[in-house]
Amino acid sequence: MTGTGMPIVGMVGGGQLARMTAAAAIGLGATFRVLATSNSESAALVTHDVAIGSHASLPDLSKFAAHCDVITFDHEHVPTEYLEELASAGTLVRPGPAALRYTQDKLAMRTRLEELGVPVPRFAPVSSAADVTEFTQGKWPVVLKAISGGYDGKGVWVVHSAAEAAEVLSHGVALMAEEFVPFRRELAAQVARSACGQGAAYPVVETVQVDGICREVIAPAPGLPADLAIEAQELALRIASSLGVTGLLAVELFETSRGLLVNELAMRPHNSGHWTIDGALTSQFEQHLLGGTDPDIYDRYIHVMAADPGVKVHFYGKEVRPGRKLGHVTVVGRPGDPVDSLRDRARRAASYLRWGIEDGN
Amino acid sequence: MTGTGMPIVGMVGGGQLARMTAAAAIGLGATFRVLATSNSESAALVTHDVAIGSHASLPDLSKFAAHCDVITFDHEHVPTEYLEELASAGTLVRPGPAALRYTQDKLAMRTRLEELGVPVPRFAPVSSAADVTEFTQGKWPVVLKAISGGYDGKGVWVVHSAAEAAEVLSHGVALMAEEFVPFRRELAAQVARSACGQGAAYPVVETVQVDGICREVIAPAPGLPADLAIEAQELALRIASSLGVTGLLAVELFETSRGLLVNELAMRPHNSGHWTIDGALTSQFEQHLLGGTDPDIYDRYIHVMAADPGVKVHFYGKEVRPGRKLGHVTVVGRPGDPVDSLRDRARRAASYLRWGIEDGN
Numbered sequence: 001m002t003g004t005g006m007p008i009v010g011m012v013g014g015g016q017l018a019r020m021t022a023a024a025a026i027g028l029g030a031t032f033r034v035l036a037t038s039n040s041e042s043a044a045l046v047t048h049d050v051a052i053g054s055h056a057s058l059p060d061l062s063k064f065a066a067h068c069d070v071i072t073f074d075h076e077h078v079p080t081e082y083l084e085e086l087a088s089a090g091t092l093v094r095p096g097p098a099a100l101r102y103t104q105d106k107l108a109m110r111t112r113l114e115e116l117g118v119p120v121p122r123f124a125p126v127s128s129a130a131d132v133t134e135f136t137q138g139k140w141p142v143v144l145k146a147i148s149g150g151y152d153g154k155g156v157w158v159v160h161s162a163a164e165a166a167e168v169l170s171h172g173v174a175l176m177a178e179e180f181v182p183f184r185r186e187l188a189a190q191v192a193r194s195a196c197g198q199g200a201a202y203p204v205v206e207t208v209q210v211d212g213i214c215r216e217v218i219a220p221a222p223g224l225p226a227d228l229a230i231e232a233q234e235l236a237l238r239i240a241s242s243l244g245v246t247g248l249l250a251v252e253l254f255e256t257s258r259g260l261l262v263n264e265l266a267m268r269p270h271n272s273g274h275w276t277i278d279g280a281l282t283s284q285f286e287q288h289l290l291g292g293t294d295p296d297i298y299d300r301y302i303h304v305m306a307a308d309p310g311v312k313v314h315f316y317g318k319e320v321r322p323g324r325k326l327g328h329v330t331v332v333g334r335p336g337d338p339v340d341s342l343r344d345r346a347r348r349a350a351s352y353l354r355w356g357i358e359d360g361n
Numbered sequence: 362m363t364g365t366g367m368p369i370v371g372m373v374g375g376g377q378l379a380r381m382t383a384a385a386a387i388g389l390g391a392t393f394r395v396l397a398t399s400n401s402e403s404a405a406l407v408t409h410d411v412a413i414g415s416h417a418s419l420p421d422l423s424k425f426a427a428h429c430d431v432i433t434f435d436h437e438h439v440p441t442e443y444l445e446e447l448a449s450a451g452t453l454v455r456p457g458p459a460a461l462r463y464t465q466d467k468l469a470m471r472t473r474l475e476e477l478g479v480p481v482p483r484f485a486p487v488s489s490a491a492d493v494t495e496f497t498q499g500k501w502p503v504v505l506k507a508i509s510g511g512y513d514g515k516g517v518w519v520v521h522s523a524a525e526a527a528e529v530l531s532h533g534v535a536l537m538a539e540e541f542v543p544f545r546r547e548l549a550a551q552v553a554r555s556a557c558g559q560g561a562a563y564p565v566v567e568t569v570q571v572d573g574i575c576r577e578v579i580a581p582a583p584g585l586p587a588d589l590a591i592e593a594q595e596l597a598l599r600i601a602s603s604l605g606v607t608g609l610l611a612v613e614l615f616e617t618s619r620g621l622l623v624n625e626l627a628m629r630p631h632n633s634g635h636w637t638i639d640g641a642l643t644s645q646f647e648q649h650l651l652g653g654t655d656p657d658i659y660d661r662y663i664h665v666m667a668a669d670p671g672v673k674v675h676f677y678g679k680e681v682r683p684g685r686k687l688g689h690v691t692v693v694g695r696p697g698d699p700v701d702s703l704r705d706r707a708r709r710a711a712s713y714l715r716w717g718i719e720d721g722n
Contacts, residue, residue, distance in 0.1 A: 016677035016679070022387060022407075023384045027384060032407070040680070042677045042678050044409075045409060045678045046386070046678065048409055218704060222700045274675070274689050274691065275691050312638075312639045314381070316376075316380055317380065317403050317406045317407065318403050330638065330639040339579060339583045343577065
């Protein structure tokens with residue numbers, strides 16, 4: 001930990017998710033490091049403390065983790081066995097390997113969600129064109145997915161015949177087949193879960209994918225019936241809890257004529273949550289940083305947020321000295337709110353924080 | 362400039378203003394550097410590119426400026442003659458030395474404002490207890506101010522007698538006397554001005570100082586009559602324009618029974634504008650970064666902002682490659698706004714930005 005009592009959070013991966021997390025860490029007063037593959041990566045350009053190395057190298061990961069209080073991830077490409085080795089060597093890995101494996105193995109994810117009673121598209125592992133043909137029950141097209149390593153539409157094929165399936169199988173990648181779902185639209189439910197199990201849900205959003213890439217997000221999803229919105233949020237909170245997710249979980253869903261189906265999971269900040277920087281009081285990046293650490297580290301925040309979730313805290317990362325400005329708090333009201341009550345809320349929060357700091361907690 | 366066409370902005374000074382500017386630069390896609398006196402300064406903890414050196418050393422400043430497209434400031438303590446040397450050596454200094462000198466020399470500032478017809482407290486330079494006694498016209502207390510180098514209430518003395526004045530004069534600091542203003546409250550008017558002269562005003566705020574330090578800010582100032590608010594904003598815009606300020610200008614004001622009086626100027630992000638991070642679409646730190654550069658650098662932003670000031674742009678700092686995600690835009694509506702029109706605004710902005718990027722402008 002740093003001299004200010006704030007944790008050192010390390011993020012493996014130097015993409016734009018890590019970049020936006022770096023911006024969030026500044027306001028939270030957390031010390032932030034990234035493990036990037038090069039100095040020109042999006043987050044490496046703006047983060048104070050950049051380690052250059054590979055997420056696929058255990059020595060690089062171990063060296064990086066040695067200078068962090070907790071590590072978390074910008075993507076899901078770190079091999080599970082490395083995550084387990086880091087965890088057993090004493091590194092705080094958030095989310096933990098037991099949760100993250102479900103983002104790396106789509107077959108395990110689908111199987112586990114089905115066990116939990118979560119609605120998912122029909123699926124089966126396949127290793128031959130005959131397997132695929134049997135799976136279709138005569139109904140083409142069918143979706144083939146790489147069990148591991150796909151992202152942004154890569155590793156997903158819609159095939160219309162046994163011959164097309166054979167062509168995909170010839171790549172030698174472990175595959176699963178999935179029914180082709182004629183969905184109305186795609187939705188995403190994002191939730192944050194703390195290390196001690198508290199959960200919070202963002203409004204459910206509509207996402208528009210173009211060529212497998214998220215092009216547009218509308219929050220909240222227009223015209224989504226309240227019961228479906230609640231079902232999606234409850235589903236996401238239940239999945240987060242059942243899989244032991246710490247930090248952010250994004251659940252990508254199909255809205256279909258037979259209800260909601262879970263498509264993908266991401267246990268990190270997600271495309272579908274970028275709107276929260278500008279449209280929510282606490283962004284997904286802040287939630288991820290707050291969720292990814294031990295509960296005792298953020299005592300002061302937790303105190304203030306429990307007392308008044310509408311207060312925005314900004315820390316300057318400074319060591320405590322008498323009379324020194326260490327941060328500020330903001331309360332934003334709406335037209336017509338009494339100014340006195342807004343000011344009282346800000347004063348109460350500042351007093352909590354100052355007391356915490358003065359007593360050296 | 363960087364490969365993405367975004368400028369390298371250097372801020373002299375590593376305090377919390379630079380820290381919050383670093384966070385703003387991340388979203389704007391600007392490359393940000395700070396010149397800090399030590400690695401433990403607030404901004405040095407979170408900025409990727411930190412130079413260690415002194416703002417009072419011309420060699421340190423020149424070395425720092427050589428790696429920046431434009432330099433700006435977290436405080437007003439860089440000697441004017443160094444700023445002039447940097448500018449004549451070709452460094453883009455924003456705000457320029459001709460403007461900044463008014464934040465470093467309170468006597469010059471008061472004199473210039475009086476010439477401009479701006480209401481200020483009665484003042485005069487003093488060098489003896491007799492000067493002070495003559496200035497008071499028999500009415501104590503009177504305020505003595507260090508002409509240079511004061512901040513946060515330091516360098517300001519309220520004296521009640523010639524003996525007290527003599528004690529302050531004995532410090533050997535160049536002083537001016539100022540009438541003691543029995544103000545109702547303190548206000549601040551913050552404006553941003555671009556290099557080509559466009560200006561924008563934030564709502565006028567009420568500030569509460571305790572022991573010379575800004576303790577509370579209420580935006581907008583409660584109960585401020587509309588005509589006074591407009592007068593304060595117009596005053597600030599006029600001062601920014603007359604003094605040639607680029608970037609942020611904060612004008613600290615006294616609200617008195619005889620109207621508004623200008624107390625202090627700051628040509629940088631300011632305590633009284635921290636609320637804009639959470640309470641305004643574009644924060645004072647973003648405005649300062651946008652204002653501090655040549656107009657042609659931010660063509661894309663200017664285009665989008667002119668077309669729709671309600672769009673929030675986030676760049677990831679990545680080099681352009683076909684199919685690569687380079688950023689995102691957000692439009693936040695209010696309850697009842699038609700979703701289609703919000704989406705159209707976001708699409709239009711994204712299209713402008715993409716077009717600009719694709720054509721390599």
